[in-house]
Structures are given as structure tokens and as C-alpha cells.
Amino acid sequence: MSEEALREVLERARQALDDADWAEARACFERAVELGAGPEALAGLGEALQWLNEYDAAIEARERAFTAFRTGGRSLDASDQARWLAFLHAAVHGNEAAASGWFARAESLLEGAEESPQHGWLAFDRAPLTREPAERERLARVALENARRFRDADLEFGALALLGESYVYSARAAEGMTMIDEAMAAISSGEVRGVVTVGDIYCRLLSACERIGDVRRAEQWMSVVDRFVERSGYVLVSATCRMHYGGILAEIGRWPEAEQELLAALRMSDRGYRAMRTYPLLRLAELRVRQGRYEEAERLLEGNEWHPPGAPLPRRHRAGAGGRRSCGGPCRPLSPGRGSRGSGVRAAARPARGGTTRGREHRAGETAT
Numbered sequence: 001m002s003e004e005a006l007r008e009v010l011e012r013a014r015q016a017l018d019d020a021d022w023a024e025a026r027a028c029f030e031r032a033v034e035l036g037a038g039p040e041a042l043a044g045l046g047e048a049l050q051w052l053n054e055y056d057a058a059i060e061a062r063e064r065a066f067t068a069f070r071t072g073g074r075s076l077d078a079s080d081q082a083r084w085l086a087f088l089h090a091a092v093h094g095n096e097a098a099a100s101g102w103f104a105r106a107e108s109l110l111e112g113a114e115e116s117p118q119h120g121w122l123a124f125d126r127a128p129l130t131r132e133p134a135e136r137e138r139l140a141r142v143a144l145e146n147a148r149r150f151r152d153a154d155l156e157f158g159a160l161a162l163l164g165e166s167y168v169y170s171a172r173a174a175e176g177m178t179m180i181d182e183a184m185a186a187i188s189s190g191e192v193r194g195v196v197t198v199g200d201i202y203c204r205l206l207s208a209c210e211r212i213g214d215v216r217r218a219e220q221w222m223s224v225v226d227r228f229v230e231r232s233g234y235v236l237v238s239a240t241c242r243m244h245y246g247g248i249l250a251e252i253g254r255w256p257e258a259e260q261e262l263l264a265a266l267r268m269s270d271r272g273y274r275a276m277r278t279y280p281l282l283r284l285a286e287l288r289v290r291q292g293r294y295e296e297a298e299r300l301l302e303g304n305e306w307h308p309p310g311a312p313l314p315r316r317h318r319a320g321a322g323g324r325r326s327c328g329g330p331c332r333p334l335s336p337g338r339g340s341r342g343s344g345v346r347a348a349a350r351p352a353r354g355g356t357t358r359g360r361e362h363r364a365g366e367t368a369t
Contacts, residue, residue: 006032006035006037009028009031009032009035009037010028010029010032010037010040010041010044012024012028013025013028013029013032013041013044013048014044016028016048017044017047017048018193020051020195020231022048022051022052023048023052025044025047025048026045026048026049026052029041029042029044029045029048030045032044033045038068039064039065039068039069039072039074039077040065042061042062042064042065042068043061043062043065043069043077043080043081045061046058046059046061046062046065046081046084049061050084050088051195053271053272055088055092055093055272058088059085059088059089059092062081062084062085062088063081063085065081066078066081066082066085069081070109075109075110075113076109076110076113076116076118078109079105079106079107079109079110079118079122080106080118080121082102082103082105082106082109083102083103083106083121083122083125085098085102086098086099086100086101086102086103086106086125087099089102090275091273091275091276092272092273092274092275093274093275094274094275095275103125106122107122110122115146115149116150117146117147117150117152117155119146120142120143120145120146120147120150120152120155120159121143121155123139123140123142123143123146124139124140124143124155124158124159124162126139127139127140127143127162127166128162133166133169133170136166137163137166137167137170140159140162140163140166141159141163143155143158143159143162144156144159144160144163147159153186153191153192153193154192154193154194154197155197156186157182157183157186157187157191157192157197157201158183158192158197158200158201160179160180160182160183161179161180161183161184161200161201161204161205162204163176163179164176164177164178164179164180164182164183164204164208165180165204165207165208167179168180168208168211168212169208169211173208173211173212176208177208177212177214177217180201180204180205180208183201183204183205184201184205184221187201198228199228202221202224202225202228202241203240203241203244205217205218205221206218206221206222206225206240206241206244206245206248207244209221209244209245209248210244210245210247210248210251213248213251213252214248215248215249215252218244218245218248222241222245225238225241226238238265238268239264239265239266239268239269239272239273239276239280240265240276240279242261242262242264242265242268242280243261243262243265243279243280243283245261246258246259246260246261246262246265246280246283246284246287247262247283249261250262250283250286250287250290255287255290255291258287259284259287262280262283262284262287263284265280266280266281266284281300281301282301284300285297285298285300285301288300
């Protein structure tokens, strides 16, 4: 095949990615790889496979792309692949060690390099991992400034939404929601094009809505989110957005609807990013506690010994203990968190002697499948 014909195959592949036609993108990128195309084709193949939920194959393709970029002296491109590999190992397999190693690899490849958009994306990815609100905001601002310097619209509005979400969680809701609304407007205007960034902004919107109990805003946007998921097939966005929406409904007492959303989030997590299912599972357990179904809440948590950073702890609703905390950047988590707090969650789910037992006619095994 001539170079011109190969370029045409790659153009079709990239257009298919833009159109969210993942099967066509896969076929074109596979053909390009067979014909000896460069590492860009491997990276594109990894992306298409990821959207098709073929995660192990996606990891293999991205690893090959990483090696080709690295040996070719293209450290910035190799760093991009390392960041995606960190995400996949964490979100799909819950492999914290592999995720940490790939994230460190992405960081080391940028050391000593002239500032580039990759530095901004690295700051953006690091922000949700920190437990310190001030550091989270600092990294979001670093990413935002970098994006504006290099005119990277996806990074700019993704970082703006991240910063806005951070403001909402630090009691600056009005200012934070204005930032998120601006990011949403950028999506509507077509300034934000990347599927990942669009999904990330949607998730941060609903995370912020959950924090302040803004059910009206959440309901207004859920139809937009559903259309995006239908077009893109982005399972993680659908699961995460429904998790947050279910959390909002639980907070305002619309428990049957909350249960429906949380069960849908669990099913979607099982179809794709399986290691992330603990987040909706914890919210479902919290709902069971609110309903007085303590034994079911405890059963839901069996076998889940780790607790994601910032995920809500199930609590006895009538005790009114504490508020919900941020789940720390739901759409691009690079680590499932350290430590084991499962026993503490179970203790919170146990009622005091004589506690209510209403609602026990529904078994946990029926609701979590």
C-alpha cells in the first residue's frame, strides 16, 4: 500500500474516533498497524478498544505505543500513554501498584522537559488524587494556566470544572457552580471536543450538584448526559453520573428513584470499569442505612475491604452524622485509594440494639445484581 493510501486509512480511523464509531476506528487502526504505521496507530487502536470495553487488549496496544514512542525519543507522547495506562490498570483491575508505577513513569518522562500541554494534563490528573483541598485547587489552577498558555480548550474547561467542583466542596458553591456552568457552555458551543473531557465535565457537574443537593440542576442536565452516553458509549460516565444523581435523590428522600439509579450505576460498572463499582456500592449501602435496612447494608459491603478516598461512609441516617465528601474526581481516577476502612464502614451500618427493621423484606442480594 502506498503512503497516500496509508494516510487515507489513518484519516478514516481518526474521523471514526471523532464520530464515536469505535468499531470502524478499530478496524482502520488495525489495518494501519498491519501496514506498518507508526505508534500513533497503536495509540488510536488502544483508544478504540477502550471504548469497546476490550480493556486488556487496550492495555496491550497502549503499552506497545508507549514503547514505540519512548524508543523513538518522543517522551511527551510516551507520557500521555503512561497516564492512560495508569487509569486503565486502576479503573478496570483495581491494580494500585501498576497504576502508581505508570503514573510515576508519566511524571518522570516530563522531568527536565520544556513546559508543554502534557505538563498541564499531568497536573490535572494529579489533582483528584490529593486529599488536601488547597493542593487540589493549586493543581487545578496550574492545569488551567497551562491550558490557557497553550490554547488547549479541552484542558482549559476540564480544569475549570475541576476547580469549580473544588470550590463547591469548600463551601464556595456559587462561585464554583458558575465555573462549572461556564465549562458546560463551552461544551454546548463546541469548544470542548474530546469525549473524555466532555464526560469528565458532566461528572463534575453532577458531583457538585450532589454536594449541594441541587436536584433541579441535576435533572435538567441528566437528559444531556444520557444523549452523550448514547452517542459515545462511555460507560464510566454513565455509571458515575448515575451514582451522583442517585446520591442526590437519596439525600432529598426520593429513595425508590435513588435505588433505581444506584443499581443502574452498579450494572454499568460491572460492564466496564469494574474496580470503580465500590463507589455506587457504598452509596447503595448508605441508602439501605437510611431505610433502616442495616443487615442488607452490611452484606453489600462484604468482600470490599478497601475504601476509596473521599467516598461516603454509610451512616445511620437518624444520627445525622457528618456530611458527604467529594469522591475526588470521578471521571478520571488514577488510583482507587490506599488503606482499608471496610470494618469502619460495616460498624457504621450496624444499628443500635432496638433499631428499626422496616424494609427488610427486600434482600441485599436482590438489589445489588
